[in-house]
Amino acid sequence: MATTTAPTPTSSRGDRWAGPGMLLPFALFYLVFLVGPLLYTVVAGFFETSLLKSGLGDFAGLSNYTEVLGDAEFWRTLRNTLWFTVLTTVPLVLLSLALALLADRFVRGRWFFRFAFFAPFVLPSAVISLLFMFIYADQLGLAQEVVTWFGVDTPPSWLGDPDWAMVSIAAATVWWTIGFNFVLYLAGLQDVPREVHEAAAIDGAGPWQRIRHVVVPMLGRTTTLVTVLQVIASLKVFDQIYMMTNGGPDGSTRPSLQLIYDTGFVEGRVGYASTVSLLLFLVILFVSLVWFALVRRAEKEN
Numbered sequence: 137m138a139t140t141t142a143p144t145p146t147s148s149r150g151d152r153w154a155g156p157g158m159l160l161p162f163a164l165f166y167l168v169f170l171v172g173p174l175l176y177t178v179v180a181g182f183f184e185t186s187l188l189k190s191g192l193g194d195f196a197g198l199s200n201y202t203e204v205l206g207d208a209e210f211w212r213t214l215r216n217t218l219w220f221t222v223l224t225t226v227p228l229v230l231l232s233l234a235l236a237l238l239a240d241r242f243v244r245g246r247w248f249f250r251f252a253f254f255a256p257f258v259l260p261s262a263v264i265s266l267l268f269m270f271i272y273a274d275q276l277g278l279a280q281e282v283v284t285w286f287g288v289d290t291p292p293s294w295l296g297d298p299d300w301a302m303v304s305i306a307a308a309t310v311w312w313t314i315g316f317n318f319v320l321y322l323a324g325l326q327d328v329p330r331e332v333h334e335a336a337a338i339d340g341a342g343p344w345q346r347i348r349h350v351v352v353p354m355l356g357r358t359t360t361l362v363t364v365l366q367v368i369a370s371l372k373v374f375d376q377i378y379m380m381t382n383g384g385p386d387g388s389t390r391p392s393l394q395l396i397y398d399t400g401f402v403e404g405r406v407g408y409a410s411t412v413s414l415l416l417f418l419v420i421l422f423v424s425l426v427w428f429a430l431v432r433r434a435e436k437e438n
Contacts (some may be wrong), residue, residue, distance in 0.1 A: 139243040148202070161339075174417075182412040198409040210412060212387060213395045214419070216283035221370035222393065224307035227358065228366050230387065232314050237347060250322065251401035254315035261312075261375035269295070269380055279304075293323075295381055299386035305377055305389060312376075317362045324358035325351070360431045364424055371420050392416045 167215050181200050183192040239249040256264070271278045272294035294304040328351055334348045352359075366416065374393035383390030392412065400409030401425045 139222070175412045177413050180407050181414055185405075185410065187401070187406055193407065196407060198288050200407050201415075203408065204393050204415060205418070209395065210392075210415075213390050213392045214416075215388060215414075216375065216387075217371055217391045217393075220302060220306055220309075220373055220389075221367060224309050224370045225363065225366045227310050228314055228317055229363055231310070232317035233321050233352075233355070234363065235314070236325055239318075240324060240325045246322075255312045256312050257315040259312070260290060262379060264308060264312045264377035265376050268304075268376075270310075272304055272380075296385055298385050301381055301385060301389045305380055308380075309370075309373070309376060317366065319338070320362055321355065321358060322426035324355050327353050332405075356431075360428075364427055365424055367427065368420055370422070386432060427437050 180192060182195045182196060182198075184194045185192050211420065235253060239246060240254075251381075274280065274293050274296065277294070279294055284289045292300045295301050310383050332350055332354070336350050341349065372393060373391050374397070377391055378394055378397075381389045383394050393416070396409045396412050396416070399405050399412065
């Protein structure tokens with residue numbers, strides 16, 4: 137009669153610690169590079185911390201928060217950041233969805249569209265900034281030449297006019313990053329069963345009706361993911377604005393992250409910059425939670 141041997145306590149104990157052991161490197165990385173800086177930011181906001189002297193500095197209480205909330209420049213940079221978020225999020229969601237729907241209809245050559253739209257996304261922000269600085273250049277830029285084809289005698293200064301600078305940067309950002317959302321939507325379209333399209337066609341639904349009443353609702357979770365990721369990315373804008381306009385003209389494109397950079401690293405006021413960073417974090421968290429709440433409410437109603 138065959139007998140079975142029970143596992144030894146040593147092997148069961150090793151299996152018990154296998155999972156935590158594999159998670160330990162990531163947990164350490166998470167604590168050191170995310171939780172640690174976040175806690176330091178919270179603590180530094182209550183002190184007059186400076187790069188010019190060691191330690192946290194003198195205790196300031198809530199004076200940094202009072203100063204930030206009463207600073208007109210903080211509110212102006214926050215408005216610029218929110219305006220940039222609106223200018224980029226709406227087209228980056230709608231255009232990427234439209235392009236994905238068009239590319240999905242191609243049985244052959246779909247890989248080419250994935251490559252063509254995603255290729256700009258892998259370029260560094262410095263390359264994109266230099267490219268569009270040449271495109272938007274006064275008198276010599278391609279953008280100036282294009283608008284003259286439509287009868288505009290005096291084209292605007294795309295990066296020198298406060299009314300056009302943020303719009304121009306947003307347009308460059310849309311061209312640069314639309315490929316990421318396009319790939320996410322294209323992946324979501326692969327999960328829509330062909331039987332659903334066939335059933336809707338048998339019921340008499342045309343192409344537009346199938347897209348509107350079948351495909352778009354089934355892409356609800358993908359749209360939620362794309363929108364949240366895009367809002368967070370837009371609220372953290374810094375690179376292209378810093379290189380293309382440095383926050384100008386007249387501060388019309390200066391985002392919140394540039395205020396944090398200038399205050400913390402140029403002026404050395406780490407405590408004040410930490411306060412601005414924490415308030416921006418709360419804004420991003422609030423916007424994300426509100427969007428998730430609206431989406432969950434819409435899913436329950438449907």
